[in-house]
Amino acid sequence: MADLLDFQLNEFKDEEQATKKAELEANKEALRLTLEPLVKRLRDANLAKSDAETAFSVAKSKVSEIEGEIRKVWGPFIEGVDKASIDIDGSRLESAVMLNVKTIDDEYIDWLKGNGYRDVMKWQIHHMTLKRIATELHNEGVLIPGLEYSKFNKIKLK
Numbered sequence: 723m724a725d726l727l728d729f730q731l732n733e734f735k736d737e738e739q740a741t742k743k744a745e746l747e748a749n750k751e752a753l754r755l756t757l758e759p760l761v762k763r764l765r766d767a768n769l770a771k772s773d774a775e776t777a778f779s780v781a782k783s784k785v786s787e788i789e790g791e792i793r794k795v796w797g798p799f800i801e802g803v804d805k806a807s808i809d810i811d812g813s814r815l816e817s818a819v820m821l822n823v824k825t826i827d828d829e830y831i832d833w834l835k836g837n838g839y840r841d842v843m844k845w846q847i848h849h850m851t852l853k854r855i856a857t858e859l860h861n862e863g864v865l866i867p868g869l870e871y872s873k874f875n876k877i878k879l880k
Contacts, residue, residue, distance in 0.1 A: 789877040793817075797875065816878045821871060823856040829868030
């Protein structure tokens, strides 16, 4: 009797699983049909995004190239000047000397802690905070060890 009951239960389970499998396949197909237009839209949007990023990269490169040309032409006229501007064709071309600060080793951490910046160093120093501190000290003639300083002329068109 146990064998007959097991057989009937297995038969019921097989039937139930077949029904569930058929429902799952039907649901899967319905889901696929629902998602298909969204996937196509996402693919198109990703292509448009990629095209826009490429166009932005090309435009950014052109801007950098032209700014470099402006620095070559204008540079001799503004040598030793921190800020300069010139009005041309309804626009204002501006140049400002900017300081770049780059970490080259961890020596700056101990220097900051030992020179009154321990509170800034509690967790981690943000790169913009470090640049601000380094720029202020650089303007006073103090260089922080472990940092590399370089100047460049930033060009803006307004």
